[in-house]
Amino acid sequence: MNDITTPPAPCAPEDVRRIACVGAGVIGGGWVAHYLARGYDVTAWDPAPDAEHKLRRLVDAAWPALTQLGLAEGASPDRLTVTATLQEAVADAQFVQESAPEKLELKRDLLAQLDAAAPAGVVIASSTSGYPMTDMQTEATDPGRLVVGHPFNPPYLIPLVEVVGGDRTAPHAVTWTSRFYEVAGKSVITMASEVPGFIANRLQEALWREALHMVANGEATVKEIDDSITEGPGLRWAFMGPMLTFALAGGEGGMAHMLDHFGPSLKSPWTRLEAPELDKELYDAVVAGCDDAADGRTIADLVAERDQGVIDVLRATGRLPQQRTAQEDTK
Numbered sequence: 001m002n003d004i005t006t007p008p009a010p011c012a013p014e015d016v017r018r019i020a021c022v023g024a025g026v027i028g029g030g031w032v033a034h035y036l037a038r039g040y041d042v043t044a045w046d047p048a049p050d051a052e053h054k055l056r057r058l059v060d061a062a063w064p065a066l067t068q069l070g071l072a073e074g075a076s077p078d079r080l081t082v083t084a085t086l087q088e089a090v091a092d093a094q095f096v097q098e099s100a101p102e103k104l105e106l107k108r109d110l111l112a113q114l115d116a117a118a119p120a121g122v123v124i125a126s127s128t129s130g131y132p133m134t135d136m137q138t139e140a141t142d143p144g145r146l147v148v149g150h151p152f153n154p155p156y157l158i159p160l161v162e163v164v165g166g167d168r169t170a171p172h173a174v175t176w177t178s179r180f181y182e183v184a185g186k187s188v189i190t191m192a193s194e195v196p197g198f199i200a201n202r203l204q205e206a207l208w209r210e211a212l213h214m215v216a217n218g219e220a221t222v223k224e225i226d227d228s229i230t231e232g233p234g235l236r237w238a239f240m241g242p243m244l245t246f247a248l249a250g251g252e253g254g255m256a257h258m259l260d261h262f263g264p265s266l267k268s269p270w271t272r273l274e275a276p277e278l279d280k281e282l283y284d285a286v287v288a289g290c291d292d293a294a295d296g297r298t299i300a301d302l303v304a305e306r307d308q309g310v311i312d313v314l315r316a317t318g319r320l321p322q323q324r325t326a327q328e329d330t331k
């Protein structure tokens, strides 16, 4: 990466007070909720006619979960301003989070517009799920301040953000962004280079492809796939990653014995790896399977259930303060 044109960011990550979120759907809205709960002033812009209504509904739905996690002093949904133009949204911003649809041309054009409108030196982070910043920063005048900050849904509950620059990103912009996210309460992996799919999505993608192959071939139902993770490996993955988990499969011999014992089965033809054809039959089977699995619960019901589940897991694994008991509360 080359340090090209970007001057030092106008303020230290610790001093950021005003954030602009551009694109306010599932992820942009989730970022808005997160930043509001952390006590920032947030401006948002989204071209959809009903965007403000949807965004405020998303923030209201997330607020009970955020209240359980603990709000920063002064945090309030009232500190959100939805602007009529992109330029107004970013005019006074000290950090910009872009969460527009995953279309390369759109991202290129939008990042160039944001670069033209945002104050000099302010970092602009893209929530992209997989485009390398090198491919998205091509139209910007100051590509040095463009960084990937890839979140996980919902950004107001899942701690991880993957941070990586492109070929023309200034190294200090990457460092600044990682520090900013830490200050804003995220758990950050700063990637040394642009790996296709970043780290976590690359792993998720392998699982996702195999799941789709199994549905397409009638080898497993949508419910069996989901149960196989929630009743199995998913329980371990909440607090111990796949590497260390498998080291324990080697007993006292650890990973070395695990590799000696099970290494040969790596050559077994278990996985297909190539993406399956997402034809209508597979598409319909996956959608219908999810409708069955929802069993009458609406998306809003499932979001509330997921939010509570994530909070319970974070608390149970010591990543949140323990809930006070009613007895403690009366002392």
Ligand SMILES: NC(=O)C1=CN([C@@H]2O[C@H](COP(=O)(O)OP(=O)(O)OC[C@H]3O[C@@H](n4cnc5c(N)ncnc54)[C@H](O)[C@@H]3O)[C@@H](O)[C@H]2O)C=CC1
Binding pocket: 022, 023, 024, 025, 026, 027, 028, 045, 046, 047, 048, 051, 098, 099, 100, 101, 102, 106, 110, 127, 128, 129, 130, 150, 151, 152, 153
């Ligand atoms: N949905 C997910 O689970 C995750 C998505 N992401 C990434 O976040 C980004 C946004 O994805 P979602 O929120 O899921 O999509 P979404 O479809 O829910 O929201 C996209 C929003 O962008 C708005 N939009 C359309 N054109 C725009 C433009 N030119 N400028 C600004 N906003 C515009 C739309 O009106 C919409 O509200 C994508 O890059 C995606 O890859 C990252 C992590 C997880």
Ligand SMILES: C[N+](C)(C)CC(=O)CC(=O)[O-]
Binding pocket: 129, 151, 152, 153, 201, 204
């Ligand atoms: C489905 N997705 C590729 C957009 C998911 C992500 O990018 C991260 C997540 O939330 O799992």
